[in-house]
Amino acid sequence: MSTFATFPQLFGHFRVLRKLGEGGMGAVYLAEDTQLRCQVALKIPLVREGDGPKLIERFHREARLAQSVHHPYICPVYAVGEIEGVHYLTMPFIEGNALSRLVGPERCWKQEEAAELVRRLALALQTLHERQVIHRDLKPHNIMLRADGAPMLMDFGLACALGGEGPRFTTTGKALGTPAYMPPELANGDGKAMSPATDVYSLGMILFELLTGRLPFDAPDLRVLFYQILMVPPPSPTTLRADLDRELEAVCLKTLAKEPKERHTGMAELAADLDAYLRGVAARQPPAMTVEKVPASEELRVACPQCGRRLKVPPAFVGKRMRCPGCQGRFEVPADPQATLTPISMSIRELPPLAPPAAPKARRAGEILMSSLGMKLAWIPPGSFLMGSPASEAKRNDDETQHRVTLTKGFCMGIHPVTQGQWRAVMGYNPSHFKGDDRPVEMVSWEDCQEFCKKLGAKEGKAYRLPTEAEWEYACRAGTTTPFSFGETITTDQVNYDGNYPYGKGKKGEYRQQTTLVGSFPANAWGLHDMHGNVAEWCQDWYGPYPDKDIKDPQSVNSGKARVLRGGSWSYDARYCRSARRYRDAPGYRRQILGVRVCACQD
Secondary structure, three states: OOOOOOOEEOOOEEEEEEEEEOOOOOOEEEEEOOOOOEEEEEEEOOOOOOOOOOHHHHHHHHHHHHOOOOOOOOOHHHHHHOOOOEEEEEOOOOEEHHHHHOOOOOOOOOOHHHHHHHHHHHHHHHHHHHEEOOOOOOOHEEEEEOOOOOOOEOOOOOOOOOOOOOOEOOOOOOEOHHHHHOOOHOOOOOOHHOOHHHHHHHHHHHHHHHOOOOOOOOOOOHHHHHHHHHOOOOOOOHHOOOOOOOOHHHHHHHHOOOHHOOOOOHHHHHHHHHHHHHHHHHHHOOOOOOOEOOOOOOEEEEOOOOOOOOEEHHHHHHOOOEOOOOOOOOOOEEOOOEEEOEEEOOOOOOOOOOOOOOOOOOOOOOOOOEEEOOOEEEEEOEEEEOOOOOOOOOOOOOOOOEEEEEEOOOOEEEEOOEEEHHHHHOOOOOOOOOOOOOOOOOOOOOHHHHHHHHHHHHHHHHOOOOOHHHHHHHHHOOOOOOOEEEEEOOOOOOOOOOOOOOOOOOOOOOOOOOOOOOOOOOOOOOOOOOOOOOOEEEEEEEEOOOOOOOOOOOOOOOOOOOEEEEEEOOOOOOOHOOOEEEEEOOOOOOOOOOOOOEEEEEE
């Protein structure tokens, strides 16, 4: 049986730092994973006598479900296991507040902010519903708000497959789910009636609470509360808040209809209604429009005329049309920094593809090209190199069999990993743990990166992709044959890695315990930064053994279980940052060390 008052400070390879929270289903601790050397949230279920195996099965089902659903607003699960009879799962440690701490009678939200939060949650839940799963326990306590305001949906312990019938009560007679947020069909005990509309109702309850500071139904007696949910119409939010927009009120009341068929048909429709409301507000009340010239970088900083979001504008956009990555509104960027921005429309249609950067005429390694997003790419010429490591290289792995590779086509590669600002401009969100527009994006899976390349290509009218493993090592080495592109060893003045563990004759250095701004460290001979350390970078290939002969233009095998990663990271020892070092992870996996660098095909 798990107990929390005496939970040990050392739990397997976890060092427990403090308790983050505790509820009827278990407790969550802040812990340090001593193997990965990073902080995690460690969840331990509370197992009481008589609970039997069903509680543990529900706990493991939560972990499996969270691992199978990928969305920036759904909290992933790193691992699930058992240590000395105590079951656990680990998740990212999210710095922020539970939404339950930010709502109440004295904490009514601004209407637009409440609508935007619920819209984002609806998009996350739509992903869940597309996998034929409903959450079943939506409430402010299960929603975290990160420091940047982005929501994170937590706790899938009561999630249930559509078409299935989950229990209404535990073995102790306690209602499953939170009664105040429970829709009539569940309050009535009709488990077969569960549908996406079940979650729509609960999310509508959250919207009502954000707007008015209270719930529509409240009673100390559970029987009275269930009667209200089943029989009493919810009060109009405008009776509790006179300034409430009638359009937003209508959206809220539709989610709370007693009959599921009278609610929104699904989360996509709810998100669309909230999006329409937000666009209407922006159109009615355009904010002041400002332009500021930044001499040091020759960039413009502008405020979007539709939503007021401050944007960095590359010089290439001056005098041209631009689309805001936040509200999708379009406007012209004036050549004169003192000019007023002119909104063009609120259409969400894509802009015509921008002309791709001109292909370099000279085949000079490291020549820099510029994308319309300000993303710099270096020209990597065709050539031949020894891939892998010699048997004499210290601390090499058996999967680094050395062989000659010839690449017959050149390509363009990002001079540093994709930044958080670039990722947000394309994808509309920032999943990273260590925040900063000029830090590398992390917490991205191989699958996320495929979507990024697809959307980036659509924006620019040019094909983008991940590098093959051979291209990555060829570009990293930049003509060298030593363990690192900088020579026989590295220092923490050259690379962001765990300086407590140097390589070869290297000396101990700084351990920064986080990512650093891209371009903070020297580039290799071909102008590429952070090829060693900072974040590990996804490659296109499935992981597999190297060939035992020379090869031209190697391609990935057609299938596998894990995709290749290269480069080491901020949390890895120096030996793991070697040019030849290979890693692998499942294509849906996300961690604080996983980033991406893109390539563009040469025309």
